[in-house]
Amino acid sequence: MPLSFLKVASVAIAAATVPIGLSAVSWSGHRLHPVTITVTLPPGSITYSLPGEFLRGEHPQANPRLKRRFNKPIEIMTYQVSVADYADCVKAGACQSPQETREIPPNAPVTGVSYLDASAYARWYSQATGDYWRLPTDEEWAFAAAERFRGGFEGLQADANNPAKRWLARYKAEAQLDRSPDPLPRSRGSFGVNSRGLADLSGNVWEWTSTCFVRATLAADGTGVANSLDNCGVHVVEGFHRTYMSNFVSDGKSGGCAVGTPPDNLGFRLVRDRPGWRKLILGYLGI
């Protein structure tokens, strides 16, 4: 294990008490990025619209809004995985080079990475640190993003007599955001922190989640899902707005959003799962 990946105690930041500008700067002199700063979100709940596509009968529906409770704290990276972080994985031979040809500061978020790249990084980083790191689920991301979570444009109910109304409404909603493309990734922290202390959410780097695209048919009585089909070749990508991308796509402009604004860039941040008792005991036993 390279020295720079010695396990570093994470800096847990309680929600709502976030010192702006807290960062890893001047941690150890030469390499700053190995210090993984995380935010630990206390248990709580959100009400948010589920990702995916929902039908009732033959017609698209507004995405159901659900209340989700998180009973355990969630520890999530304060910043997106950086260019320098990711380069270590490439150097170790565990990640392929990002599909990125632009000049980007090493402490900017890594971009030009696919879901497969992000997953490879999580695997390698888990091994390198001895902790279990993974992509956040879509609902964890939404919970962590708090006021910066926007969701998708899918939340409109179809007019059974005129499907085009829904397409036009979605198009207008996207156009009304009036967001011009902002292609070049910036140094970490450039997009500020949210109320929970996470930095750079919903800036110009969208983030992979571990949630598969789902198409679900709602029960006729409106109380549940009659059946659903996951397409795990496509994952939910979160950021300024929610979108869906094929696993191998690394260029945000490429994958989803046939009409409307595609993501500027694709990157990711990881969640650390607390070692459970099982792991702790096995750890003590040296297994």
Added chain:
Amino acid sequence: MFTRREALFGAAIGAAAVAAMPAFSATFAPADIGALAREKVKLVAPPFVHPHDQVAKGGPKIVEFTMTIEEKPVVIDADGTTLNAMTYNGSVPGPLMVVHQDDYVELTLINPDTNTLAHNIDFHAATGALGGGELTLVNPGEQVTLRFKATRSGTFVYHCAPGGSMIPWHVVSGMSGAIMVLPRDGLKDDKGKPVKYDRIFYIGENDFYIPRDENGNFKSYETAGDGYDDMMKVMRGLIPTHVVFNGKVGSLTGDNAMKANVGETVLIVHSQANRDTRPHLIGGHGDYVWEEGKFANTPAKDLETWFIRGGSAGAALYTFLQPGVYAYVNHNLIEAVELGATAHFMVEGEWNDDLMTQVEAPKAIATN
């Protein structure tokens, strides 16, 4: 790559999320759609075309088609170069569908769970919803049925269009085909006189963009997704590595050459979903050519070469007058000979000396 889940979200979905659905009663829904006759058509792989009437019998009907999408590696040249192809019904191009004007096309599109990508279909012959693309996106494990009215006659491209860069990528990976909507009373010449064909062939032209390694050799990939980044780079250069008919170099030559007899009239439908092309029958002509493919327009006569715009299909009618081997090429001859866009017709019959004869065989140049 996918899993089925039942009752995934339990009963947690609030009433607010789901308002009562009005019954389907679209303003322009045909009241008598249930009264129309239905016909099931079994599609066949190009260059062949399923049996059909040239002049419609009876009134408009609903013509049912089923296409299963197959993602599979296919060899596209004699060197064994492999494309991770995406196909409608297993062939590149997808099968030619034939209906008559004012018929309803009812397609069931199946994306088996053995596939890895979402696909759909955009019919240039259809009106609305991005040619049906908005209503037909199916993930692996799903199927969808679309019905559209074939209001305009002609040959039209269909292709996959699943959004963003997926659109060109799926198209140059093989996902295109054509539909022919015949006038109910059949084809007419420039004077409005009915014309018929004895044989029909469907030629789909494809431009492929296969990435190369450091040594210039074509690369192959385990899955289409693995090759995506590399192929996008080649595609953006706009220079195809292969330009072929029916999915591979030599798919319509040798044993697979198209066959006809002297005196027979052949309709050649030619589609190119992505890039302009210019078919030419070496040693023959286009007697009547619908360059843009639309039968409401008067056909051009006696063409030597015709132009097929990228994203369209055209049709050429020709009666063979001489026996022999004819090459049917994209008359950018570099694309025909070097990149693969060549097909052959083998035509049997009696030679017509009046049309051509070799007055004197080659011999040493006469000197005196």
